Amino acid sequence: MKSLLCASYTDGVRVVQVESVFTRGLPGFSIVGLANTSIKESAERVKAALSSLNFSFAAQKITINLSPSDLPKNGSHFDLAIALLIALQKSQNLEKVFVFGELGLDGSVKSTANLFSILLFLSQNVRDAKIIVPKEISFKASAIPNFEIYGVSTLADAIRFFEDSEFASSLREQKSDEILKDVVEICGKKYLPNRNFALDFKDVLGQERAKRGCLISAVGMHNIIFEGSPGCGKSMCAKRLVHILPPQSLDEVLNAAAYRSLNMQDSDFNALRPFRSPHHTSTKSSIFGGxxxxxxxxxxxxxxxxxxxxxxxxxxxxxxxxSLREPLEDHKIHIARVNSKVTYDTKFILAAALNPCPCGNLLSKNLSCRCTPNEIKQYKSRLSEPILDRIDLYVQMDEISPSDKPSLSSKQMSELVLNAFKFQKERSQDELNANLSDSEVAKFCVTYDDAKATLDTAVSRFSLSQRSIKKTLKVARSIADLEQNEKISKQNILEALSFRTREIL
Incomplete structure (x- = not known):
């Protein structure tokens, strides 16, 4: 029996051992191990590809097993591994390498839609592996850490890889440094900061409180909601927020690329964090998955x-x-279907924008509101208390004035966030402030005595829930990080409380 390695993606990436055995009996070709239709059909593609090389099949029964046999498997990328096990049945030196690729009938090796995402997820679980992939994605794959990438264009090249060590070395892709450009090292770990400021906060005139809220939100990845009249700059602030977020670790860059690949998007390695803005007519399954x-x-x-x-x-x-409650609280989304159960991370900033009333003029000093009190009540009742309790920062936008001027640019704000991020890492904090657990809040959100007294007063005066107390402390921690303060001061607590959502009710 001989074997090669491959991988399958169902509820996550799992390593699959592709095994072959040739036994006496009527000539035949069978694939076992919970393979779906696309893998079952590979038998015909493999036969045609091997025939194009004038390969003579032995008069034996060929059995291919995909182990573990209780794991459902899908994808045509198993073709190349299966063909190699048949073509190299007499070889004594099959290495333990990962092999991926779909076969054409003429013996060409092709990529598949989800192959790159499988490689990205696999890199998070496997270290120092040799990987054979189609030539068309080998250069991009060479940027993935932990892998030695070898690109093949045909089945003949893949066979020769195992028979000729010198030829095998010539197939190796030089390590691309695409993902390692412009990295910064913080506390011994590499991070990729964003240098793309295509959308600049300098374009936002006035709105100093909104910019301050965005700065605090970026430092700790806090949820933020903007309320204001139409055209005051709510969307402008939200769309620029992603440009000042903390730098990503290399694992985060790889994970983001893997998620985009699952969505059939181009999986480049981007220092800019993801930004998604679904329309309000989007279906529930498009937003939550399904x-x-x-x-x-x-x-x-x-x-x-x-x-x-x-x-x-x-x-x-x-x-x-x-339905946003659980993802915002647990930072995970669980999707269960008949054939698969998947869990995705959801550590994102929820940025939301809304008008103060149906007509939008409730907060205006110059325009009169045309809404009745009942219409305003119904409008705002669509946001329940549990949802508002999960919002860390509420920003009421200022009215537009001819005297409004630009202030901080995105580049300047990004530098402030980067310094605060370094300050967090230097105290051995793994998670950003908004994602701290209860035990981590007790450890990192240490207050001065007068700050504790101020928070206690706010708890009784505003009837803060336990979640609100924790969120206030986390926001105050982010404000203290901007000031490079080890402990949370009274002023930090007061500013955090000024951003609470009570004004929206």
Whole structure:
């Protein structure tokens, strides 16, 4: 029996051992191990590809097993591994390498839609592996850490890889440094900061409180909601927020690329964190993920590590808004379908924008509101208390004035966030402030005595829930990080409380 390694993606990437055995009996070719139709059909593709090389099949029964046999497997990328096990049945030196590729009938090796995402997920679990992939994606794959990438264009090249060591060395792709450009090292770990400021906060005139809220939100990845009249700059601030977020670790860059690949998007290695902005008419399954049989990725998973922006927040369906509770609290989304169960991380900033009333003029000093009190009440009642309790920062936008001027640029704000990020890492903090657990809040959110007294007063005066207390401390921690303070001061608590959502009710 001989074997090669491959991988399959169902509820995550799992390593699959492709085994072959030739036994006496009527000539035949069977594939076992819970293989789906695309793998079953590989038998015909493999036969045609081997025939194009004038390969003579032995008069034996060929059995291919995909182990572990209780794991459902799918994808045509198993073709190359199966063909190699048949072609090299007499070889004594099959290495333990990973082999990926779909075969054409003429023996060409092709990539598949989800192959790159499989490689990206695999890199997070496997170290120092040799990988044979189609030539068309070998250069891009060479940027993935932990892998030695060898690109092959045909089945003949793949066979020769195992028979000629000198030829095998010539197939190796030089390590691409695409993912390692412009990295910064913080506490011994490499991070990729964003240098793309295509959308600049300097374009936002005035709105100093909104910019301050965005700065605090970026430092700790805090959820933020903007309320204001139409055209005051709510969407402008939300769309620029992603440009000032903390730098990503290399694992985060790889994970974001893997998620994009699952969504059939180009999986480049981007220092800019994800930004997703679904329309309010989007379906629940498109936002949270789903499908009839296979659990497909949704917008909130694609926003992991970045910003999920809900413009016209109250116009999203009540079911979608309320379904945000678990992902915002647990930072995970569980999708269960008949054939698959998948869990995705959802550590994103929820940025939302809404008008103060249906006509939008409630906060205006110059325009009169045309809404009745009952219409305003119904409008705002679409946001329940549990959802508002999960919002860390509430920003009421200023009215536009001819005297409004630009202030901080995105580049300047990004530098402030980077310095605060370094300050967090120097105290051995793994998670950003908004994602701290209860035990980590007790460890890192240490207050001065007068700050504790101020928070206690606020708890009784504003009837803060336990979640609100923790969120206030986390926001105050981010403000203290901007000031490079080890402990949270009274002023930090007061500023955090000024951003609470009580004004929206």
């Amino acid at each position: 499908g009839s049989n296979v659990a497909k990725i949704g917008e909130i998973a694609l926003a992991n590590g970045g910003v999920l922006f809900f413009d016209e927040f109250v116009h999203f369906s009540k079911q979608i808004i309320e």
